[in-house]
Amino acid sequence: MLWLLLLQVWVSCLWLGHGEVVNSFASCPQFFYSNTPPDAAIKPQNPAWICQTLKGERFFATLYDKDRRIPMYSAYKYEPARFSTNHTWTVEPQLIRSNLPKEMQTVQTLERQYNISKAEIMQSQAVNADYEKSGWDRGHLNPNGHHDTPDSRNVTYTLTNIVPMNATLNRKAWRNYEQQTMANKSKDCQTTYVIVGAVPGNSSLPNGRVNVPSHIWSGACCKTKNNTMSAWAAIARNDQNQVDELTLGQLEKRLAKLYGMKKVPLFHSSCP
């Protein structure tokens, strides 16, 4: 009995030590269709797997590139709603040190409560100052409008979910895709899994710290109300106001070219 008890204590210690920034998505696979993240095809040199956490709850998953200081992709379940909420811009403490809190925090909280300097924070990730007056929008990969509670919307305002996006694209064509096209395509869906990503580009924000992606893309995999599967996708160049709709297979082929890989499978193979 004592052994069992000790074992239990030991296991729960391991569990508690399990932070938000992890070595794989093993602790938040539920945001991927069939619990299957894209394989290593899109992995950057200096990656961080983030299970995005707020108030002890996990909301979505992000593969982050600590060198370029942008996400490679965010994965989430599509649960859209239309209402306005307040939000707060945050950063990811565990990109700084693994013993920091596993919940996203504001820069101010990290400075005041944890005595961490802005310079330390900025080493591994982007901050609002990188974007201010840069001429580029803070473009969400996982957009707040695809979620239906105040917390699940607030959580998308972590800068680890943000890339520099062409302001016109972000506010017009891409927003139209997010709001109109996604709603149209998912009409018959029971559950829709989405992965939105960014292809790293050859330039940076004016201060040289944050990569400006060349393309933004989105793939969706839907389980219909009839329990059949459907899928769709889109891609946009980050220098014009145009979104190209295509099949998931076509997107995967485009991405293979753009990333210089043989194959870039985004979802479990049972997604058409």
Ligand SMILES: *[C@@H]1O[C@H](CO)[C@@H](O)[C@H](O)[C@H]1NC(C)=O
């Ligand atoms: C947002 O915050 C402002 C100021 O704190 C408050 O007046 C407003 O009611 C809040 N809105 C929502 C939707 O919570």
Ligand SMILES: *[C@@H]1O[C@H](CO)[C@@H](O)[C@H](O)[C@H]1NC(C)=O
């Ligand atoms: C959003 O989350 C952050 C981080 O926990 C928190 O500081 C902030 O108060 C939240 N904002 C709203 C409007 O709930």
Ligand SMILES: *[C@@H]1O[C@H](CO)[C@@H](O)[C@H](O)[C@H]1NC(C)=O
């Ligand atoms: C905060 O960090 C600085 C630099 O690391 C250190 O010199 C200072 O003593 C720390 N202050 C507190 C209150 O821990």
Ligand SMILES: *[C@@H]1O[C@H](CO)[C@@H](O)[C@H](O)[C@H]1NC(C)=O
């Ligand atoms: C969505 O569907 C509505 C009506 O079914 C149509 O009027 C609208 O043009 C569609 N929007 C897009 C972006 O496909």
Ligand SMILES: *[C@@H]1O[C@H](CO)[C@@H](O)[C@H](O)[C@H]1NC(C)=O
């Ligand atoms: C970035 O540079 C590489 C190598 O010069 C080139 O092959 C690629 O087309 C460039 N990408 C963009 C989006 O300009």
Ligand SMILES: *[C@@H]1O[C@H](CO)[C@@H](O)[C@H](O)[C@H]1NC(C)=O
């Ligand atoms: C679902 O099944 C109903 C009844 O069999 C059919 O009318 C409808 O077209 C199907 N919808 C899809 C998306 O397959």
Ligand SMILES: *[C@@H]1O[C@H](CO)[C@@H](O)[C@H](O)[C@H]1NC(C)=O
């Ligand atoms: C952003 O897109 C607009 C609209 O297509 C275009 O005119 C502008 O040159 C783009 N800006 C950048 C920096 O690529």
